[in-house]
Amino acid sequence: MKIRILPDDIANRIAAGEVVERPASVVKELVENALDAGARKITVDVEEGGRKRIQVTDDGEGMTPEDARACFGRHATSKLYEPDDLFAIKTLGFRGEALPSIASVSHLVLETQAEASAGTVIEIAGGRVVSEREQAFPRGTEITVDDLFFNVPARRKFLRSESYELSQITTYCTHYALAFPEIHFVLRSAGFEILAAPVTTGFRDRIFQIFGKDLLDQLVEYQKDYGRSGVKVHLFTSRPHVQKYNRNSMFFFINRRLVRDKIILHAISEAYRNILPAGTFPVVILFVSIPYEDVDVNVHPAKTEVRFKHQSFVHDAIRDAILSGLTQDKTIVPMESDGVPTSPFTAPAPQPRIPDSWVSDDPIARESFALELGMRAVMDQAIPLGLNFRASETKTDGCEEPAEFSAYPEFDRVRQEVQPLGQLRDSFIVAVDSSGLIVIDQHVAHERVLFETYLRQKLAGKLDIQRLLMPIIVQLPPRQLVILDSIIPELARNGFEVEPFGPKTIAIKTAPAMLKASAVEKLLVELLDGLERETQVINIEALKKKIAATVSCHAAIKINTPLEETKMRWLITELMKTDVPTVCPHGRPIILRYDLREIQKAFKRA
Ligand SMILES: Nc1ncnc2c1ncn2[C@@H]1O[C@H](COP(=O)(O)OP(=O)(O)OP(=O)(O)O)[C@@H](O)[C@H]1O
Ligand SMILES: [Mg+2]
Known part of the structure; x- marks a missing residue:
């Protein structure tokens, strides 16, 4: 048998805590298991933002009938055997906690089959095995999690709107898809494909596949091998003219584990200190390889925090790699096409540009x-x-x-x-x-003048709308597509006719007449960035004002205009x-x- 129960002395040393917080954490755990099982293709299907159903299918090594039975035990894992293994974890999972935790708060069905062995179906409800039988499958594993928290109403109440939960799930899937270009990822919501990433040859192609050419063109790629330390950095970091209004465009991976880390954030902000205005952030997709024994991943139950043995070395390595990448890059960023600045954000200013009209700290x-x-x-x-x-x-x-x-x-x-x-x-x-x-x-x-005109026109149902000569095609990351979907009706009421146009692009067909066509795309991107930053469920009243404010901001006379x-x-x-x-x-x-x-x-x- 492959899976064993961890002896108490190891189990007690594992950072314990809640494993399952929301649908996205279930997706994360199941995807990590599939990755650890050596899958080449991972498919995630969700319904109602995962609240109703989450199904993760992989073609990895699968489990024998004995393992299938064992995997729901607490601290049952095939990934750690010796106490010392805890100090050099090579797999994404190691606690033997995820499956029992998920199974205890849902209706779960496991279907799995390993090479040269019988297939198994196990059904569990609220942690109790309901049925178990043999059935043949292709090699691999499929886990279906229905009615998450059906037996923990207090938890269920804390779940947010479908679009919020779905956007969280999308974030995790996007992350793992970035880190594993050799694996085919699919994410679907109610059968609708949100992410489809067939196998590609490397990080660069994967970024192109997920985010499109526009983003890739804004990034500098840089790789550095820090010799005997065993540290290797491979990064994609945005050119100085790119300014994001939240941190959602930063993706960090340590040995391909997705992490959130203050040391890394600090290294990035140091690198960009004199490059970006305060309150704005770059796009950074960062892969660091580091000897397993030099990084402790057993810090927090969510497994997204790490501790480096040589913290300041890692910090400086990341900062220097970004700086080298940026200074080595000689691409001249073109000015706005017609030379007429179309937004205060791109005005050729001698000083820092206004990063975000919603930030009062300007x-x-x-x-x-x-x-x-x-x-x-x-x-x-x-x-x-x-x-x-x-x-x-x-x-x-x-x-x-x-x-x-x-x-x-x-x-x-x-x-x-x-x-x-x-x-x-x-x-x-x-x-x-x-x-x-x-x-x-x-x-x-001018913004104030337009804002009031706009609201008055809208109130009177007489908003001046222009049909754009050519629809404007915009590429959006998957998470923003999800947000966009939920605000399409309000956008329509504001004169923006927006339609899906291919898997990661949308077409804008009409816009308020007060806007120059060239400002429309920027406006939408700024609006989505702002909404993405907000953790609250989108409030329609606030959204109306926000759209009006953003429209007037983009239509208004810019600074640096005689x-x-x-x-x-x-x-x-x-x-x-x-x-x-x-x-x-x-x-x-x-x-x-x-x-x-x-x-x-x-x-x-x-
Ligand atoms: N998709 C899968 N394919 C093959 N084996 C799997 C799969 N999912 C789980 N297993 C087996 O079940 C065991 C238990 O999984 P579980 O996620 O509960 O713990 P873990 O991955 O070992 O650690 P962690 O709690 O940190 O995720 C795994 O160690 C693995 O052997
Ligand atoms: Mg696991």
Whole structure:
């Protein structure tokens, strides 16, 4: 017999805890078992995000009838024999915990057959064997897990929406597919293929297969062998112009085990420190090989944490490999096709670009005007206008002349008196009224104008929609396809007609008229990145606002855009007509005002 029960002294040294947290953890354990069994093809079928059914089929070595019976025992494993094996784990599994844990909280059917032996079917309900019989199969194993947590209602209640659970499952399958290009992976949800990755010749082809050419083109490939240490790094890391708004595009594997690791994250952020603005992340697909005895995987029950014997060596090796990859890369990234920046994110800015309009911690906003204006004293006291102008209490006491030094001039006066003087760095409109200096962020000001127009048009059912001359084809990673699927109806209500177009691409056929066609793809990608980052179930009200905000952001005048005087005037007038002229839809201030009194004080004239 191959499977044995671990003796207590080994069992007790294994990081214990909950193995099954949600459908995705079941998928992960079953896929890992299939990989350990030497499968060449692994098929995952799920229904209702795995809550109803998870079925994993492999063509690996299978189990003999004795092993099939033994595998549901606690600490029953064929992967560890000697206590010392624990210090050099070569397989993905090693605890002998996964199958008994899954079987105890579901209806499970195991069908398996090893070479030259009889096939076996075992049915288990809530941990109890219901039936067992012989039946012939092709070599391999199929495990079907129905009604997860049927006997643990408290757990079942914690499961999220179907699309959330499915996106988690997709994440794991994508990960393992990346790490094992020599294995054919299939993931289907209710028969619909989400991931189909036939055998390829290496990581590069696999990345192409899963994410498409667009992403692959953004990556630099680099390999380094760190000699006697036995450490080898093979990575794909994004060129500096690529900025992701969450960490979902980072994939780390240590000896092809998927891990989440702070040391690695740190090494990456060090490598990109002066390359990417804060709050943005690169795409990194990282494979590290390391001698088995130099990495401890028995740290956490989920088996995704590791401990390195030579932690700082590994850290520096990863950081240096990324840096070498990036510096060696001489690809010149083309500017936006027509030379006209189509989004504030791609504007040819001399400073860090705005990474994400949803992030309030915006480097441009923070940079203010820098010191070159020599007006630091004034700047320090700059206050966002922060007024609800509509309800302004007048302090004029019937006197025509407005209180010259009032800290907050009333709305009508600003509106009537404001005189644009020019632009600062083609990004901020500098204006005056009779008692102060006003600075307006042109991008967010226009964004506010468009946002309100958009919502008003939508409310009236009169959204201006354009049919695109050519449908825009966008490649999306599998996880985002799942998210997209759940927001298609809301997108349609917002003027975006989006349709599947092949296995990992979609076609956008219409868009709101206020958008330039060239901004449409970026917008959708930003929207999906943002939604992906959110762990909450997607809330329709929030989604509506988010779409409106994203559309206006992408349609708005960009920073670094020269404006003529008439255009500045127009913008200020339109801004003053809005309901909330002081804050942009993402919560950033639109107008700053420096009162004459502050200016006089700074010049010691007070
Ligand atoms: N798909 C499979 N093909 C062949 N054998 C399998 C398969 N799945 C499980 N087994 C056998 O059943 C045993 C128990 O599996 P289980 O997942 O419970 O534990 P493990 O993989 O050894 O450790 P871990 O709990 O860390 O996953 C395995 O050691 C393996 O021998
Ligand atoms: Mg296992």
